[in-house]
Amino acid sequence: MSSDKVVKLLLKNCEREIRQKVEDIKHIIHHGNVPTGKKREKEEAWKIVEAISILLPLTPRYPVPSMQGETRMCQEVADFLNPVNFNGKEIRIAGLYGMSGLGKSTLAKSFCNFSLENFSGKVCFLQFGGCNALDRQKHALQCLTQFPMDQLKSITCEDDAQYNFNTFVKGQRSLLVLDNITEDSIDEVRHYLGAEYGENTCILLIARRVDVLKNLNIDSQSCMHVPRLEKEEAIAILLERMYVKIPELGAEQRGYALKCANRCSFKENKDSAPTFHPLALKALGRHLFSKHGTDLSKWVAEIDGFTNRAADGLDGMFVVLEKAFDDMDPRYRRIVVFLATHMPQNKSSDNVVKWVTTNCNEELCYIKEAVKDLYENAFIEEIEPEFRIHYFIEEFVQIKQYKHDEDFDTNF
Ligand SMILES: Nc1ncnc2c1ncn2[C@@H]1O[C@H](COP(=O)(O)OP(=O)(O)OP(=O)(O)O)[C@@H](O)[C@H]1O
Ligand SMILES: [Mg+2]
Known part of the structure; x- marks a missing residue:
């Protein structure tokens, strides 16, 4: 069948709205009747981009390692985004x-991917605390605006980037996710909040503590706790390496798995329901799998051998991490401690790998492999585009140091 016939067949069978969009594209491309004048040209070009984005499934922009409860959690966030009147327009904001x-x-990046079609590809995830403000601004320009990409390199200062961002994002319906907001990043966040986005823009603001969000005048009704994992999802994270289908687990196996998963749950406050901690589940699951394979009875035996010290609460999560950490190759431990105590800000991943290589006196290829393994075990937060140790691990290392553990030589 000729390609023309395929197109005709497709058009016959697709929605009227899509058919109309395809006709628009054909008209603009074939007849070349793009009205002159920069503004009109831009508008027409934008129509094409919008039309294409409806026709093509967009590839996820932010890679997320396999995530449990993904659709449920993304939907919860989408439903929660509350409409507010902002700069005279209705937009939706949530903390x-x-x-x-x-x-x-993990949820924030997944939510961006989930929302790509809804926002015709205009979604952007920015993380504070890692790369510098200028890199963030450039990423935002790239994702949310039609700023000419060939001119991106010529932007070298934050004021320039901000001016361009404000100009180009004006009236543009967008999804902006600002992650890892702390007191230090409040001013930068305010700049993003000050832009004149299009109607029905959504902004998701993320912080570890709710009071940081309140400093941005986000009231508590507009703030949601990160959705909690369900029991089945927690078990699935724990057993990820076993590649088993959770509903097919026998009763005994299931009992063992649940006992191990419960070791990674804690109460955030006295009255709250227990919360499963995904990072602890991942670290524990990988640790037990590498040590005992698929024999879950041995997993439980090891769990039972954990000290009962602070079995509940946050310290309980640290006990889990400690087990995974203590059984690690000492060279890996050294890298973790080194990263947790000396990690510089604003270094690109490649630079950090070289920097660790020099300071830990190891081969470059060894460090690269180690970093990948540590990422798999949830000790490193992400590798691309930036390399960083997880904040939870930093805290864990600090606590270990505080206890003057002999193993903790940080004088490199
Ligand atoms: N729903 C999930 N399914 C599977 N794994 C998950 C899920 N949520 C988180 N994880 C894993 O748990 C770890 C911690 O997640 P993440 O980095 O998103 O936490 P965070 O809340 O952003 O932490 P921080 O406040 O320190 O930045 C990651 O390794 C991630 O892959
Ligand atoms: Mg985070």
Whole structure:
């Protein structure tokens, strides 16, 4: 069948709205009757982009490692985004909070991917605390505006970037997710909030503590706790390496798995329901799998051998991490401690790898492999585009140091 016939067949069978969009594109491309004048040209070009984005499934912009409860959690966030009147327009704003390692960034990136079609590709995830403000601004320009990409390199100062962002994002319906907001980043966040986005723009603001969000005048009704994992999802994270279908687990196996998963749950406050900690589940699951394979009875035996010290609460999560950490290759431990105590800000991942290589006196290829393994075990937060150690691990290392553990030589 000729391609023309295929197109005709497709058009016959697709929605009227899409058919109309295809006709628009054909008309603009074939007849070349783009009205002159920069503004009109831009508008027409934008129509094409919008039309194409409806026709083509967009590839996820932010890679997320396999995530449990993804659709449920993304839908919860979408439903929660409250309409507010902002700069005379209706936009939707929500705050998302929860302690370190509970899955905020994972959910935020996944939510961006989930919303790509809804926003015709105009979605952007920015993380504070890592790369510098200028890199963030450039990423925002790239994702949310039609700023000419060939001119991006010529922007070298933050004021320039901000001016261009404000100009180009004006009236543009967008989804902006600002992650890892702390007191230090409030001013920068305010700049983003000050832009004149288009009607029905959505902005998701993420911090570990709800009071940071309140400093941005987000009232508590507009703030949600990061959705909690359900029991089945927690078990699935724990057993990820076993590649088993959770509903097919036998009763005994299931009992073992649940006992191990419960070791990674804690109460955030006295009256709250237990919350499963995904980072702890991932670290524990990988640790037990590498040590005992698929024999879950051995997993439970090891869990039972954990000290009962602070079995509940946050310290309980640290005990889990400690087990995974203590059984690690000492060279890996050294890298973790080194990153947790000396990690510089604003270094690109490649630079950090070289920097660790020099300071830990290891081969470059060894460090690259180690970093990948540590990422798999949830000790490193992400590798691309930036390399960083997880904040929860930083805290864990600090606590270990505080206890003057002999193993903790940080004088490199
Ligand atoms: N729903 C989930 N399914 C599977 N794994 C998850 C899920 N949520 C989080 N994780 C894993 O847990 C770890 C911690 O998640 P994440 O980095 O998103 O936490 P966070 O809340 O952003 O922490 P921080 O406040 O320190 O930035 C990651 O390794 C991530 O892959
Ligand atoms: Mg995070």
